[in-house]
Amino acid sequence: MSQDFRLDSVGLINRDKKLSFKFNGKKYFGYEGDTLASALLANGVHLVGRSFKYHRPRGFFGAGVDEPYAIVQLYRNNETEPNIKATEQELFEGLEAKSVNCWPSVNFDIGAINNFLKIFLPAGFYYKTFMWPKSFWYRIYEPFIRKAAGLGVASTKHDKERYEHKYEYCDLLIAGSGPSGLSSAYAAAKNGAKVILAEDKPRFGGSLLTDEVNIGNQSGKDWAEGIIAELKTMPNVVVKNRSQIFGYYDHNMLVMSEKVSDHLPKTKKYHPNKRLWYIRAKEVLISSGSIERPIVFGNNDTPGVMLSSAAKEYLKVYGVLVGKNPLIFTNNDSGYETAIEFQKHGVQPTVLDSRKNPESEIIDEAKSLGINIKNSYVVVAAQGYKKVKSADVASISDDKKQLGKIENIKCDCICVSGFWTPSxxxxxxxxxxxKFKEEIDAFVPGTSKQQETTLGAANGVFSLEETLKTSFEKGRELSKKITDNDNEVSIPNVVEKKSSKHDKFWCVPLPAGKNYKRFLDFQNDVAVSDIEIALREGYRSIEHVKRYTTLGMATDQGKTSNLNGLQLVSEIENKVVPAVGHTTFRPPYTPISIGAIVGREVGKHSKPTRKSPMHSWHEKNNAVFVDAGVWLRPRYYKRGNENLFDGSKREAKNVRKNVGVCDVTTLGKIDIKGPDAAELLNRVYTNAWLKLPVGKARYGVMLREDGIVMDDGTTTRISENHYHMTTTTAQAANVLSHLEYYLQLVWPELNVNVVSTTEQWAGAAIAGPKSRDLLQKLFPNSDVSNEGLPFMGYMEGDLSGVEARIFRISFSGELAYEVNVESDYGNFMWEKIMEVGKEFNIQPYGTEALSTLRIEMGHVAGSELDGRTIPYDNALEGLVSKKKDFIGKRSLQRSAFTAEDRQRVVGVVPLDKQTSIPEGSHLVKDDKAPLPNPKLGHISASCWSVEYDNPFSLAILKDGKNMIGQKLFAMSPLKNKIIPVEIVSSHYVDPKGERVRS
Amino acid sequence: MLYIKCPHCGMRPQIEFSYGGDASVKRPELNKEISDQEWDDFVYNRKSLRGKHLELWQHLSGCRQWIKVERDTATHEIFKTFKANEEVA
Known part of the structure; x- marks a missing residue:
């Protein structure tokens, strides 16, 4: 198969390696080094998609990141990715792509009827039309818009590709490897600075790959290759191609997306698909170049109309002719450069120049080559539907208002150059x-805010000689500041053709009687008429005009449309462009894969997973795990076909009857030491701590300054100036920060040190009437009798040679102990307990049984200490000292906190003693009351009481103190349940707390 | 992402820190009678400043020290950082 539009020898592609690919199901081939765009153009394919709103045929407009049209659905290695720019996608063997935005096919698109209905689809159409009636939105309008619009389709499968993040620091980060990037990188590297040079394209060199210039007696391309080769050998330099710096954030941090594998048929083993670099740079040099801007004329979106620089790039880099009968439409000398390239390769172009009498070296060369040039001429409209067939052209008056007689010339592409827009x-x-630079009709960077410098074309400097000079100097100067080295680099001679001034002309007037669409934003189908409507309807701010018309809001972010839009607004509003101002540039510069942003933090890696030292034992014994914060905890230990309900009931019953053991390693533990430790506790907790004797534990509640309960737990006095604090699993980190805050900032005079020991200790709670017998067997040398180790007592013991801490504390409400050993002995302890416990019918119990035990005992936990409750609400007011001050005490005087009918924890039992009450249910007085039914409280925790064998819940209820005995309804609209209930005491089992003291 | 100079550890990225609010707020002394208004001002009322703001940060994933940071809330410029016990000039 021959490629009709490929030249024999021109370009940087590898003609020895043919690659086959499919587009819209049809097979083609290209070469290694092609992009999907260049390979399609080589095969004469110009129609690649349909436009967003009118579904007009669309082709290729650019050759890189600025491309507004050629967005495809890519298929690679059994995966699919939407919205890939064909101009950026490198060709690989077996690549498959499809057009987006068209149905049923790109050649016949039903949506194109919108094109004929376009008078009904003006700016703001969606806002105006789909507003009414409101009820139509979800059922009719939204589905219609979604079907008609939309770009590609995201895969619904799990992404098998891997993405990684990298953090890097450097002296100079240089964005773009064109002439300014290369020279500043080189000068800085020679001074020993740590340099990162990033290029978004596969090839380094930027404009030097396509411009006919000479640097240091070599072609620009060869010079660039030499510099890159040398930079690559330097240890202080990192050069990265296929790497787009897309965001500039605070304190000189930039983010770069490196496409590691997109150019390959399949990601290599152990390689990521993309790598996201977070780079903190001391200095940033922005050498991102410029993007050619179009001139606006009728039907300027017809396939075959493209930027003249893109035509030149396809020719010089890929050896591809975008047409064989090209028409060049320009307002500056760049169009001539493209024309010269065509002419040199055997294709005769025609140049239309809007200027009257331009003169320059480039124009002279074009003339000497015999190129047909028409001055004061413009393209009025492209003709042709799926491809340019001809152009209506006309002469134009000096004031650019009057068109001459319209002629039609045959052509197969129109290459447009409306001068350059710095990136x-x-x-x-x-x-x-x-700031707006009048000479180039475009914005350039003004005063730097961060450590950033913009060089070359990005700074509006289009002379290569000047660019090289300033870039070498800047690279040297900035690196000298950092490294203190000052190596002189000689600036090479530059030979470039001088160009003449461009014409301040950007939009061709409509000829009388014609109503051609003249597009500004090619991806979002925003035409000149849309902006006119927006302004007519009173939109003035450019930000509003943008949102109303969607100008510049497509995935290309208006790289080719923004300035022309501004020109139009300024012309109609009779303001200068700088007065109109431009819309805000926000990262990312170009669309970035969500995968790259997420990196490796997917699935189970989305948060750390912490496991107790006994985890493998739990696994071996059929534990079903539950996420408890970052920890994995056994929820219950499954026996046979048991479900959660039966399993947890069995475990809880066994605790009440015999003895159970629960892994409590996850509880937060804080070691507190120092002569003022007691004073700290006394200020942090609501109850009194100054008189706690050594060898005793005490339960405490701590508040935030606003009076809300922050956390609870027991703290034990290990020795005179040494305490062991426990916190809830969830609040462990916050409590430590809280203590550090007060010690470092508020009461620095307190001589106390705090440190987290959560991971240093493994913990086992042993609970049940037989727990003392078990404990005695575990610690035969210790006296663990009720006298030797009373309730809230503490002692150290010897567990078969391992030092252990024994606390007589209880969460289950049973006679219970907690044994701690160093983490490494956790499993040893656990196995010992299970072994010795066998004769007492010990069973391990999980968090579900643990909850059941605490709920029926009325012990409050996280579901009651929910960040909205005060001590009174949790029936903990007995622990609030009246004598001393503590954190948050003053807030307890707030009138809402002392109200007579303040909410309070209560117990709730269903009247039928059968129906479990869903957690979160609302308690109401009248189940038939009109909505919204006044809420009296909510169910905070529910269980199946193993003591009474019926459901039991805790609730936070308004005026709970006086509600005992009342009959209410628990309503759960979510579960569609209305349950008649009775309010009872929260202490459902053992209300006097005798068991823990037995 | 901010780049914060921890006075104990040096320049560190923001992800190592957690924010702790206005550093100029002084906790009323313990056991002191104060009005509702004073207490409300301490617990709740904050100026949402635009411009220079002295604030607390904790170097959570580093030395765990609370530090004071003088930062412009509009531009994110950090002027100076102080140790917890350092007088702010």
Whole structure:
């Protein structure tokens, strides 16, 4: 198969390696080094998609990141990715792509009827039309819009590709490897600075790959290759291609997305698909170049109309002719450069120049080559539907208002150059206030806000000689500041053709009687008429015009449309462009894969997983795990076909009857030491701590300054100035920070040290009437009798040679102990307990049984200490000292906190003693009351009481103190349940707390 | 992402820190009678400043020290950082 539009020898592609690929199901081939765009153009394919709103045929407009049209659905290695720019996607063997935005096919698109209905689809159409009636939105309008619009389709499968993040620090980060990037990198590298040079394209060199210039007696391309080769050998330099710096954030941090594998048929083993670099740079050099801007004319979106620089790039880099009968439409000398390339390769172009009498070296060369040039001429409209067939052209008056007689010339492509727009996105993102540069009709960076410098075309400097000079100097100067080295680098001679001034002309007037669409934003189908409507309807701010018309809001972010839009607004509003101002540039500069942003933090890696030292024992014994914060805890230990309900009931019953053991390693533990430790506790907890004797534990509640309960737990006095504090699993980290806050900032005079020991201790709670017998067997040398180790007592013991801490504390409400050993002995302890416990019918119990035990005892936990309750609400007011001050005490005087009918924890039992009450149910007085039914309280925790064999719940209820005995309804609209209930005491089992003291 | 100079550890990225609010707020002394208004001002009322703001940060994933940071809330510029016990000039 021959490629009709491929030249024989031109370009940087590898003609020895043919690659086959499919587009819309049809097979083609290209070469190694092609992009999907260049390979399609080589095969004469110009129709690649349909436009967003009118479904007009669309082709290729650019050759890189600025491409507004050629967005495809890519298929690679059994995966699919939407919205890939064909101009950026490198070709690989077996690549498959499809058009987006068209149905049933790109050649015949039903949505194109919108094109004929376009008078009904003006700016703001969606806002106006779909507003009414409101009820139509979800059922009719939204589905319709979604079907008609939309770009590609995201895969619904799990992404098998791997993405990674990398953090890097450097002296100079250089964005773009064109002439300014290369020279500043080189000068800085020679001074020993740590340099990162990033290029978004596969090839380094930027404009030097396509411009006919000579640097140091070599072609620009060869010079660039030499510099890159040398930079690559330097240990202080990192050069990265396929790497887009897309965001400039605070304090000189930039983010770069490196496409590691997209150019390959399949990601290599152990390689990521993309790598996201977070780079903190001392200095940033922005050498991102410029993007050619279009001239606006009728039907300027027809496939075959493209930027003249893109045509040149396809020719010089890929050896591809975008047409064989090209028409060049320009307002500056760049169009001539493209024309010269065509002419040199055997294709005769026609140049239309809007200027009257331009003169320059480039124009002279074009003339000497015999190129047909028409001055004061413009393209009025492209003709042709799926491809340019001809152009209506006309002469134009000096004031650019009057068109001459319209002629039609045959052509197969129209290459447009409306001069250049500096890529100021990164500079603007850094906070740089941009300024309008009259000579180039575009914005350039103004005063730097961060450590950033913009060089070359990105700074509006289009002379290569000047660019090289300033870039070498800047690279040297900035690196000298950092490294203190000052190595002179000789600036090479530059031979470039001088160009003449461009024409301040950007939009061709409509000829009388014609109503051509003249597009500004090609991806979002925003035409000149849409902006006119927006302004007519009173939108003035450019930010409003943008949102109303969606100008510049497509995935290309208006790289080719923003300035022309501004020109139009300024012309109609009769303001100068700088007065109109531009819209805000926000990262990312170009769309970035969500996968790259997420990196490796997916699935189970989305948070750390912490496991207790006994985890493998739990696994071996059929534990079913539950996430408790970052910890994995056994929820219950499954026996046979048992479900959660039966299993946890069995475990809880066994605790009440015999003895059970629960892994409590996850509880937060804080070691507190120092002569003022007791004073600290006394200020942090609501109860009194100064008189706690050595060898005793005490339960405490701590508040936030606003009076809300922060956490609870027991703290034990290990020795004179040494305490062991426990916190809930969830609040462990917050409590430590809380203590550090007061010790470091509020009461620095307190001589206390705190440190987290959560991971240093493994903990086992042994609970049940037989727990003392078990404990005695575990510690035969210790006296663990009720006298030797009373309730809230503490002692140290010897567990078969391992030092252990024994606390007589209880969460289950049973006679219970907690044994701690150093983490490494955790499993040893656990197995010992299970072995010795066998004769007492010990069973391990999980968090579900643990909850059941505490709920029926009326012990409050996280579901009651929910960040909204005060001590009174939790029936903990007895622990609030009246004598001393403590954190949050003053807040307890707030009138709402002392109200007579203040909410309070109560017990709730269903009247039928059968129906479990869903957690979160609302308690109401009248189940038939009209909605919203006044809420009296909510169910905070529910269980099946193993003591009474019926459901039991805790609730936080308004005026709970006086509600005991009342009959209410628990309503759960979520579960569609209305349950008649009775309010009882929260202490459902053992209300006097005798068991723990037995 | 901010780049914060911990006075104990040096320049560290923001992810190592947690924010702790206005550093100019002084906790009323313990056991002191104070009005509702004073207490409300301490617990709740904060100026949402635009511009220079002295604030607390904790170097959570580092030395765990609470530090004071003088930062511009509009531009994120950090002027100076102080140890917890350092007088702010």
């Amino acid at each position: 100021i996105h990164l500079a603007s993102q850094s906070g740089n206030k941009t």
